Amino acid sequence: MAAKTVAEIVPETYKWGFHDDEEAVYKSKKGLSRAGVEEISEMKGEPSWMRQYRLKALDHFLARPMPTWGGDLSGINFDEIYYYVKATDRDAGNWDDVPAYIKRTFDKLGIPEAERKFLAGMGAQYDSEVVYHNIREDLKKQGVNFLSMDQGLVEHPDIVREYFGTVVPANDNKFAALNSAVWSGGSFIYVPEGIHVQVPLQAYFRINSESMGQFERTMIIAEPGSYVHYVEGCTAPIYSTDSLHSAVVEIIVKEGARVRYTTIQNWSNNVYNLVTKRMKVYADGVGEWIDGNLGSKLTMKYPSVYLMEPGAHGEILSLAFAGPGQHQDAGGKVIHGAPRTTSTIISKSISKGGGRTSYRGQVKVYPGCRDVKSTVRCDALLLDENSRSDTYPYMDIEEERVTIGHEATVSKVGDEQLFYLQSRGIAEAEAAKMIVNGFVEPIVKELPMEYAVELNRLIELQMEGAVG
Amino acid sequence: MTRQAGRDPLFVIEDLHVSIEGKEILKGVNLSINRGEVHAFMGPNGSGKSTLANALMGHPRYEVTGGHVIFKGEDILGLRPDQRARKGLFLAFQYPTAIPGVTMVNFLRAGLKAVRGSDVPVREFRTMLKETMDLLKVDESFARRYVNDGFSGGEKKRAEVLQLGILRPEMAVLDETDSGLDIDALRTVAEGVGALMGPSMGVLLITHYQRILNYIKPDFVHVLYAGRIVKSGGRELAEELEAKGYEWITQEYGVLEGAP
Numbered sequence: 001m002a003a004k005t006v007a008e009i010v011p012e013t014y015k016w017g018f019h020d021d022e023e024a025v026y027k028s029k030k031g032l033s034r035a036g037v038e039e040i041s042e043m044k045g046e047p048s049w050m051r052q053y054r055l056k057a058l059d060h061f062l063a064r065p066m067p068t069w070g071g072d073l074s075g076i077n078f079d080e081i082y083y084y085v086k087a088t089d090r091d092a093g094n095w096d097d098v099p100a101y102i103k104r105t106f107d108k109l110g111i112p113e114a115e116r117k118f119l120a121g122m123g124a125q126y127d128s129e130v131v132y133h134n135i136r137e138d139l140k141k142q143g144v145n146f147l148s149m150d151q152g153l154v155e156h157p158d159i160v161r162e163y164f165g166t167v168v169p170a171n172d173n174k175f176a177a178l179n180s181a182v183w184s185g186g187s188f189i190y191v192p193e194g195i196h197v198q199v200p201l202q203a204y205f206r207i208n209s210e211s212m213g214q215f216e217r218t219m220i221i222a223e224p225g226s227y228v229h230y231v232e233g234c235t236a237p238i239y240s241t242d243s244l245h246s247a248v249v250e251i252i253v254k255e256g257a258r259v260r261y262t263t264i265q266n267w268s269n270n271v272y273n274l275v276t277k278r279m280k281v282y283a284d285g286v287g288e289w290i291d292g293n294l295g296s297k298l299t300m301k302y303p304s305v306y307l308m309e310p311g312a313h314g315e316i317l318s319l320a321f322a323g324p325g326q327h328q329d330a331g332g333k334v335i336h337g338a339p340r341t342t343s344t345i346i347s348k349s350i351s352k353g354g355g356r357t358s359y360r361g362q363v364k365v366y367p368g369c370r371d372v373k374s375t376v377r378c379d380a381l382l383l384d385e386n387s388r389s390d391t392y393p394y395m396d397i398e399e400e401r402v403t404i405g406h407e408a409t410v411s412k413v414g415d416e417q418l419f420y421l422q423s424r425g426i427a428e429a430e431a432a433k434m435i436v437n438g439f440v441e442p443i444v445k446e447l448p449m450e451y452a453v454e455l456n457r458l459i460e461l462q463m464e465g466a467v468g
Numbered sequence: 469m470t471r472q473a474g475r476d477p478l479f480v481i482e483d484l485h486v487s488i489e490g491k492e493i494l495k496g497v498n499l500s501i502n503r504g505e506v507h508a509f510m511g512p513n514g515s516g517k518s519t520l521a522n523a524l525m526g527h528p529r530y531e532v533t534g535g536h537v538i539f540k541g542e543d544i545l546g547l548r549p550d551q552r553a554r555k556g557l558f559l560a561f562q563y564p565t566a567i568p569g570v571t572m573v574n575f576l577r578a579g580l581k582a583v584r585g586s587d588v589p590v591r592e593f594r595t596m597l598k599e600t601m602d603l604l605k606v607d608e609s610f611a612r613r614y615v616n617d618g619f620s621g622g623e624k625k626r627a628e629v630l631q632l633g634i635l636r637p638e639m640a641v642l643d644e645t646d647s648g649l650d651i652d653a654l655r656t657v658a659e660g661v662g663a664l665m666g667p668s669m670g671v672l673l674i675t676h677y678q679r680i681l682n683y684i685k686p687d688f689v690h691v692l693y694a695g696r697i698v699k700s701g702g703r704e705l706a707e708e709l710e711a712k713g714y715e716w717i718t719q720e721y722g723v724l725e726g727a728p
Contacts, residue, residue, distance in 0.1 A: 424583070
C-alpha cells in the first residue's frame with residue numbers, strides 16, 4: 001500500500017526520476033545472508049580482516065531490533081532488497097571509459113560539466129560501485145588521495161585498517177551494522193599534513209536499479225593543519241517499490257585541520273535514507289557538516305561531531321524540506337569530550353503539503369569539560385495547516401562551567417509577510433518562495449555559489465504548487 | 469498643486485463598510501481624490517484609520533461588507549493585493565513586516581519588476597536606487613540588509629518611503645509614516661515624500677498628528693471618527709485639530725454608535 005501511495009504522490013517536479021534499463025554486470029540475489037556478504041567480499045578480493053569485519057557486523061545487524069523511534073520503518077522489507085548491484089567492471093579514471101549509458105545518466109545530471117567548471121576532483125557512484133574517480137593532477141602530486149573506498153582499501157590498506165570503524169563502530173546502530181556488513185563504494189579521501197584543497201571535491205551517488213540498497217562507505221582523514229571541503233549529491237529514479245540508502249561516513253580531523261562536508265540529498269520519494277555520519281575532531285581542529293535534505297521518503301540522519309581535544313570546534317547546519325509523503329527526521333549531535341571546545345547547531349526545516357520534519361539533536365558535555373560553549377538554534381517553517389514539525393532537543397550537560405544556548409521557533413508563512421510582499425506587486429506563489437528562500441538563507445550562504453544556486457533551484461521546485 | 473478639473477477622479481471611495489472578525493469598523497466612508505492632490509486623513513486612535521489603509525490594499529483579514537473603491541475607473545475590491553499594486557496603488561505600512569533573509573535590494577527589484585511587468589535593466593535600477601537612497605539620507609549598506617529585519621522605527625519608515633520612490637505608484641496611501649520619528653527624521657522622510665510625489669500622484673496621508681503637514685501641505689483634511697468621516701475641510705482644519713485636540717470631535721460626535 002505504501003509503495004503505491006508513494007508513486008502517486010511523487011511530485012511532478014522531480015526531474016531525476018528516469019532510469020536506465022541496461023542489465024547490470026552482476027546483481028546479487030534479493031535478501032541478506034552470510035553467503036551474500038561473503039560473496040561481496042570475495043568479488044572485491046578483500047583482505048580477510050575486512051571479510052571478518054563484515055561477517056561480525058552482519059551478526060550485529062541481525063541481533064539488533066529495528067529502531068522504534070524517529071520515523072516509520074515498517075515499510076522496509078530486508079528480504080526484498082538487492083544488496084549489491086554492479087553495473088560496470090571498472091572504476092574509470094577517465095570519463096571516456098565510463099559505459100555510454102551511465103555517461104548519459106550523469107550527463108543529464110550535469111556531473112562531468114561541474115567537474116570541468118569548479119571542482120578539484122570528482123567521483124560518481126552508480127548503484128553499488130564507483131564508476132568514475134578523478135582528482136586534479138597537482139593535488140595528486142601533493143599526496144592528496146581521492147579514491148573510491150574499495151580502491152582506498154587496495155592502495156592504502158594500512159590507513160583504512162587503522163581507522164575503519166573507529167569513528168562509527170559496526171555495532172553503533174542497526175543501520176551502521178548493515179552498512180558495515182554489505183558496504184560498497186563511497187569515497188576515500190586522505191589529505192596530507194598542511195595541504196589545503198582550495199576547491200571542493202565532489203561525489204555523486206546515483207541509484208539506478210529498482211529495490212536497490214546502496215551502502216556506500218566514506219572515510220576522510222585530514223592530517224594536521226590540512227583543509228578539505230567534500231560535497232556529495234544524490235538522486236534516484238522513481239519506482240513503485242522502495243529503495244534503501246544506508247551510508248556510513250567516518251571523518252578524522254586532526255590537530256588544527258578543518259573538514260567541511262556538504263550534502264545535498266535529493267533522493268526520489270521512494271528511498272529510505274538512513275545514514276550514520278560522524279567526525280572526530282582533535283585539538284584546535286574544525287569539523288563542519290552542512291546537511292541539506294530535500295528528497296527521500298524518510299530520512300533519519302544526525303551528523304555528529306565528537307570534540308576530542310581542547311580547542312576543537314564543531315558546526316552543524318541542517319536544512320530539511322518535507323513535501324507530501326515525506327518525513328525528514330534530521331538534526332545533529334555534538335559530543336564535548338574535552339575542555340574549551342565549542343559548537344554550533346543551526347537547523348532550518350520547512351514542511352509543506354502534509355510533509356513532516358523533525359529536529360532531533362543532542363548536545364553532550366562530559367564532566368570536567370570546562371569552558372565549553374554550545375549554541376543550538378532550530379527554526380521550523382510550516383507552509384500550511386496539514387504539515388507538521390517537531391523538535392526533540394536532548395541536552396546532557398554534566399559540567400557546570402559551560403555556556404549552553406538553545407533557541408527554537410516554529411512559524412507559519414505568515415499572512416502578514418505574504419500580504420506585505422503582495423502589496424508590492426509580487427504574486428502569492430512568488431512571495432512564498434521569497435519567504436522560504438529568505439528563511440534558508442543563513443545556510444545557503446555557507447555554500448559555494450554553484451551549490452547555493454542548485455539548492456535554491458531545488459527549493460523552488462519543491463515550492464511549486466505550494467500556495468493556492 | 470493644480471486641480472485637474474474636468475477629468476474623472478483618480479481614486480474614489482464610495483460608502484465603504486469594513487469589518488474585522490465580524491465587527492464593523494468602517495461604516496460608510498466616502499472620499500474622492502484627484503491626481504496631484506494630497507488628502508490628509510486624521511482622527512483619534514481607534515477611529516478606523518489603519519483599517520481603511522489595509523482594506524484599500526486588500527488585506528485578507530479586513531472584510532469589505534459594502535461599497536466600492538474605484539481606481540482609474542475600475543472597482544478594485546475584487547482584485548488581489550498584488551493586482552492592486554500592479555495597477556499603481558501603494559501602501560506605506562504603519563508597522564512593516566520583517567522578511568528575514570531577503571535583502572532590501574532583491575525585494576525592491578522584485579517589486580519593481582512586478583509592477584512594471586518586465587525586467588528592469590541593472591544600471592537603471594542601480595541609479596534609481598542610489599538617487600532615492602540619497603534623497604532619504606540612508607547609507608548604501610541599507611540595500612544589503614534584510615527587509616525590515618532589526619530595523620529601528622525610523623529605518624522602517626525610511627524603507628517604506630524608499631519603496632514608494634522605487635515603485636512610483638499613481639496612488640499612495642501613507643499610514644502614519646510620521647509616527648515614531650524624531651524631528652530630524654520626520655523632516656527627511658516628509659521631504660522625501662514631497663520630492664517623490666510628483667504632479668500626477670494622488671496621496672492619502674493618514675496621520676494622528678498635524679506636524680507632518682508642516683512639510684507635506686494637504687489640499688484637503690478629513691476627520692475620521694468612529695468609522696465615518698465626520699468633518700472635511702482645508703488645511704486650516706488640521707491646525708484647528710492641533711490647537712484643540714480631538715476632544716471637541718469626541719464631544720460633538722461622541723454619541724455615534726461604536727465610539728470608543
